[in-house]
Amino acid sequence: MSASAAPARLNGLVFDRADELGADVHEQVVFCHDRDSGLKAIIAIHDTTLGPALGGTRIYPYASEADALTDVLRLSRGMTYKSAAAGMDLGGGKAVIIGDPARIKTRDLLLAYGRFVDTLGGRYVTAADVGSTADDLDIVAEATRHVVGKNTGGSGDSGYSTAYGVFCAMRAAAEHRYGPAGLAGRTVGVEGVGKVGSRLVALLSSAGVDRILVADPYQPALDQLTSTLGHVSAVESILVEDVDIYAPCALGATLTAPHVRDLKAAIVCGAANNQLATADVADELRARDILWVPDYVANAGGVVQVGAELYGKDHEEVEAKIAAIATTTTEILLSAEREGISTRAAADAVVEQRLAARRAELADSEPAR
Structure with a gap:
């Protein structure tokens, strides 16, 4: 695209937000949909300056996809700052899966999510968060090695x-x-x-x-x-x-x-x-x-x-x-x-x-x- 070409407008969802996130920059935002399992997820990578983006997977019944996006953008930015303040060589990322974990969380859904995480090649490493557990991560780990905090071969629950x-x-x-x-x-x-x-x-x-x-x-x-x-x-x-x-x-x-x-x-x-x-x-x-x-x-x-x-x-x-x-x-x-x-x-x-x-x-x- 030439320097003078007008950027596409996305209704303020990612690149043209009017809220405080508009002044921030995320490296990558991935929308994930698996028809068979019903998975609808968003993975946000905020910053990988210090290392791979690490952050948990939140499973929550958001009222709208826009609410889910706002949450994952805020949470991933927070992970950049959290790891940096703690002196960790890690960047910031986060994932949200849209839905009530008591209703949607199945083995097939977690495996589908793991496959999406794996496509990022280690730029994003997932863990547990609200709505997900170390047991869930054991299943996700069957589809990707980019998982921490699992029970089998990991450090387990971080509560x-x-x-x-x-x-x-x-x-x-x-x-x-x-x-x-x-x-x-x-x-x-x-x-x-x-x-x-x-x-x-x-x-x-x-x-x-x-x-x-x-x-x-x-x-x-x-x-x-x-x-x-x-x-x-x-x-x-x-x-x-x-x-x-x-x-x-x-x-x-x-x-x-x-x-x-x-x-x-x-x-x-x-x-x-x-x-x-x-x-x-x-x-x-x-x-x-x-x-x-x-x-x-x-x-x-x-x-x-x-x-x-x-x-x-x-x-x-x-x-x-x-x-x-x-x-x-x-x-x-x-x-x-x-x-x-x-x-x-x-x-x-x-x-x-x-x-x-x-x-x-x-x-x-x-x-x-």
């Missing part, structure tokens, strides 16, 4: 690692705000007590936290925690409760400007991806003196675990790298205070500096033409 990373970040934020006592004597509200949130509750309960409030639409999960841990109570919504720390651990976008204005917590730190409904909510949090640990910093434990499979790292190295999330958190909080900027801006700067340095290295290594 604990994600929860432990959030715990390390939360403890660092609490020490930054409250001093050496940190989490001791505090009230923490955990929203979403699935495979990550429930493990976070267990870690908090053994760390001197005075009271833990939990919210989740799945009643059996609440009953399990409240019946076994005496200082855990179930509530309708964490956002309206009087807590010291709010831990969003379900789906994202719970932090809207109105919610932040009503939020009673002094710290926000959780496992959910894309917690801010819009980027400017980070400034709302700063204006209210609420310490927000950017989600891609706090929840990097899972990608540290499964990403280590690609490079042969052992358990001790993985544990140390997850624990280092606390140091990264402290550095970001201090930088934000020193520069007078939001924690989002401070964390983004760390990532963008690492990406720029790597791009410079790659440019220098290219042979002269």
